[in-house]
Amino acid sequence: MKGNFKHFFPGGNTSKGFYSFYRYIMPQENARRIICLKGGPGTGKSTLMKKVGQYFNEKGYDIEYHHCSSDNNSLDGVVIKELNVAILDGTSPHVVDPINPGAVDEILNMGECWIENNFKDYRNSIISINKQIGKTFKHAYRYIGAAKIIHDDWNYYNLDALNFSKINVFIEDLKNILFRNTTVSVAANNRHLFATAFTPNGIVSYIDSIYKDYKQIYVLNGEPGTYKTSVMRYIYEEALKRGLFVEVYHDPLIPERIEHICIPNINTAILTSNEINKKTFEGIQINMSDYQNKLLLERSKAEIDASKQTFYMLLNKGLSIISQAKILHDELEKLYVPNMNFDKVEKITNDVITKILKYEKEYKNL
Incomplete structure (x- = not known):
């Protein structure tokens, strides 16, 4: 019998910029093992996590998929609840480093699957696109921040009533x-x-x-x-x-x-x-x-309607800019994907599954 899937976002694009609750994906005191994946975009991190989640879901385990707010079709983490095992994307903007290395945490470097010699032709493009992505998110956050200011105005009229x-x-x-x-x-x-x-x-x-x-x-x-x-x-x-x-x-x-x-x-x-x-x-x-108080609300109706309209205009503009950042990120992935040895990625994925099966055996023998 398959287990259940639950879906979350551990981080968000907010009026305060990127906001992280990453530490709550799997607290150190509860974890049997936390595997931190390192590597650039398009290096197979999300695919690895999905394959591991699907494998253990088929075995009957409940699985948590923690999605990336900058691409909700991609994963920032996967948790196998009953085994207290998590795999996390430890790259920017949600940098994760081992807190208790060896005892709880380990690093898995997907960069080992790169064909490094091929990257020299893309060096300047990668640096340039990364800068554009950073600027684009800052642009989006300014609009979301402006939407929050108008939201405060909308909030005021309702609170007053x-x-x-x-x-x-x-x-x-x-x-x-x-x-x-x-x-x-x-x-x-x-x-x-x-x-x-x-x-x-x-x-x-x-x-x-x-x-x-x-x-x-x-x-x-x-x-x-x-x-x-x-x-x-x-x-x-x-x-x-x-x-x-x-x-x-x-x-x-x-x-x-x-x-x-x-x-x-x-x-x-x-x-x-x-x-x-x-x-x-x-x-x-x-x-x-x-x-x-309905009378007070009616008196403020024009102001409330104006705040609503402006709020959604600003928020939708912020969302459209986040979409532009995703397009840039896709361009970045195109520079990495051809320079990956996906046979190595597949081997690493299978090795991770084998390692977790060992934890499963140890857990059942407790």
Whole structure:
């Protein structure tokens, strides 16, 4: 029987530039082995990770695919949950170096598969394209940052119309429902990733692969400034006080904000349907607009509409520039691919699978 796949983004293109939660892919204290892949674009890193994931999924293991926000069809990491083994792309912009080399981490250099003599003709092109890619991402981040400023304006008008007395009652009621069978305990661990990202293919969300097995689903619906993130933050902190492990999925625009949380111990997911993911979820629907003063909203309608329009214009421009960066990256890959010995890549992939099978045998003998 095959295992399940879950999909995540460990890093994101945000209003603060590239933002990483890489350290949460596989914490050192939990890991049996973390393999860090080094090598340029087009050297087979993502393909290796996909093959390893598919192989162990066929054996019945649950697999996590951690996607690259700069190319969501490519992987930054793969995790075999039951074996506590991870393979990570350790190249820029998510540089990963061994923290506990030998004991936990090892480096696998895909550069060993290069035909080095052939690169001398492409040296200047590779340097030039890499510079262009860096400049293009900075350009995109400026537009996303500008979108965030307008988002703050949109947020302000909605926040101004909130009835905080009603919201506070709602939050307390929700807390009492969720944690009625729990008590305050030692603070638990938590994990932070993105479920949604700004990619060359637009706004992509993998939340459906994450929450699908949860029995209790709460959905917070509302525009920015309707207190969704504050509700999430409060429930997240209350769960930790009760010793409950929490998976936190962050907002791709403002990475400090929470987009979704999942609490496996009580089989509960709290999701937001918002202005970025624009998703519709089944579950207990909570409309945050019910806690707003409709008269105040109506008075600010023109300003809110103007902010919406400007926000999406700026964000879409940022997304289109990220797409341009992907085109440049594809050009870079074209310089590497012809200079790779893919027989060596295939051998390395098989060696990695063999190594993990050894870890599997050791794990079962414990």
